[in-house]
Amino acid sequence: MPVCYDAYHIRAVGLICLKNLLSIRILAGKHNDNGNQG
DSSP states (O other), X not given: OHHHHHXXXXXXXXHHHHHHHHHHHHHHHHHTOXXXXX
8 A cells, every 4th residue: 555655654754853853962962063953
């Protein structure tokens, strides 16, 4: 089912995005560099 595949793909991408956001926040907190947000 294409719909099921799309939902799974969106979910996987969402999890990756969450991990990336957490990593970015951690790096930003360590380096105190707020010039690269947005």
